[in-house]
Amino acid sequence: MTATTQGGWLLVMALTLPAGAMLLAFVAGGRHARTISLAALGLWLVIAFAIAAQVQSGGAPLSYVIGGWQPPLGMALRADGLSAAMLLTGAVVLLAVALFGRTPYDTPRGAPESRAAYAFWCFVPALAASLAAAFLGGDLFNLFVALEMLTFTALALACLDGRPSQFKSELRYLLFALIGSVLYLLGTGLLYGAYGTLDIALLAGRTRADAPTMVAGALMTAGLIAKMALFPLHLWLPPAHAGAPAAASALLSGLVVKGAFVLLLRLWFWVLPAPFVLGGASVLAALGATAIVVGSVVALRQERLKLLVAYSTVAQMGYLFLMFPLLAAADAETASRAWLGGVLQAISHALAKAAMFLGAGLVAASLGHDRVNALGGAARAMPVTVIAFALGGLSLMGLPPSGGFSAKWLLLRASVETGQWWWSLVILAGGLLTGGYVYRIVAAALSAPAPGCMARPVPRAQEYCVLALAVASMLLGVLPLYAFGLVRVGAP
């Protein structure tokens, strides 16, 4: 039985505030849209922080029963440690990206509003609302709707520039996402037919290891990994993420794929029966390990900076799947370590990758191209951006002290403790390959400018947004471990 807890209204606010801001921005337009959107995102960060504080201090998940109708008839919003931590990450990244977007999506006073600026300021709060729905949703059907909202807003942001090559890769992204969500919906239907409810708390521990549940689990998992671009379904991601404008790439790579990740965790560790999880976890981790190796090797060979960063997303998403077998077959202490490691990887990747995509966008804007071999002089023209890019890279590599280091260290330790040492080899090899492609970029950026290279200066304010994100991903690594007690609240 779910009851509305103290502070449950915060969950409603987290959902309705950005949705309301989107509608207001849509009506007001022009310069007002920007003001409304930025104010809402600032407030949203405060709400996310309040939710995280409440979950951490109370040590128990928050919940809100909408309209007082109990599940299974009504629906509930829930925030456990995972939701609270992801919501906070989403709020930080969205605010930083929105502040970054103030320059390219500016509407000068008196000038008519441009289509791109209007769309950007409407869809950024819309993305916030969809993320809140995906992180806080308490039943599988609501999560389907949240997943679709995420896809639509992400797609609109990715198409802001309106170039032909962009439309093609974004259309391919949409088709992959649609297959993914239909498969997810099909699984939802089967689960409802078997159990008569889709409420996650009601399903938890009650599912049987029979044929309908197994088929539903397999369909929903396939749908979600298509949305997360796990190897071998990763081919749509690099062109879609690299073709989008910088601010949109940062949101797509940092946040949108994490929405499907949270759903996958909910499905596997709350809903599906233990035999399915035990049997399937190694398969997911093997695909994740392949993604780490293939994604990193292909990234190493890229000519274009943005494509390189996008392939790195394929590799870094692979790490998230390594937590599955470690959680499924471990004692409580080790499982808790693997859980923390996986969630921390999602958070630190969100911050670091957003910084790297914004940085890559600034470099491309300044030099007029993004060929990796011709980045010479970039460090001289925009030292802050290159430092931020390198800091983000350090976090991806997993060098201390960074969020990426803590995440990979926890996963490494859990894999050795459970006797599954082969995953630790993949983690280490992935770190080395990441070091390789980050070095390639930073070394090129530090080299002397080629003759005739004209680096235009970029706005300082934008550079500091990038730096703030990169520093945040480093700071995760120096936080004492008790600060992550939040992530453990309500963990499976």
Next chain:
Amino acid sequence: MTGTDILALAACGLVAIGLYGLVAQAEVLRKIIAFNLLGAGVFLLFGVVARRGAAAGLGGDPVPQAMVITGLVVAFAATALALVLTLRLYQIAGAATVAEDPPERTASEP
């Protein structure tokens, strides 16, 4: 075999045709139609679930029916979005396929 079973088999058939079309067809418009067939199969399955869950003198369980309505709205929005993108792609590029370009054209232009 009851009517519900026939509907369930029809749902499976629609899902199979839709999935085949989505994977095998290169034309975007055909892919979108296939997506709608697939969606129709899934919604029919929800209808079957609703019929089988009928209790307390009702003709069917109302909850899956409510879900179908929501699902229809989402699928409609998705189709509209995909069609707009396809139309823009056709206007700009002169053809509406998502087949691979030669590598130098798919690389993102700065």
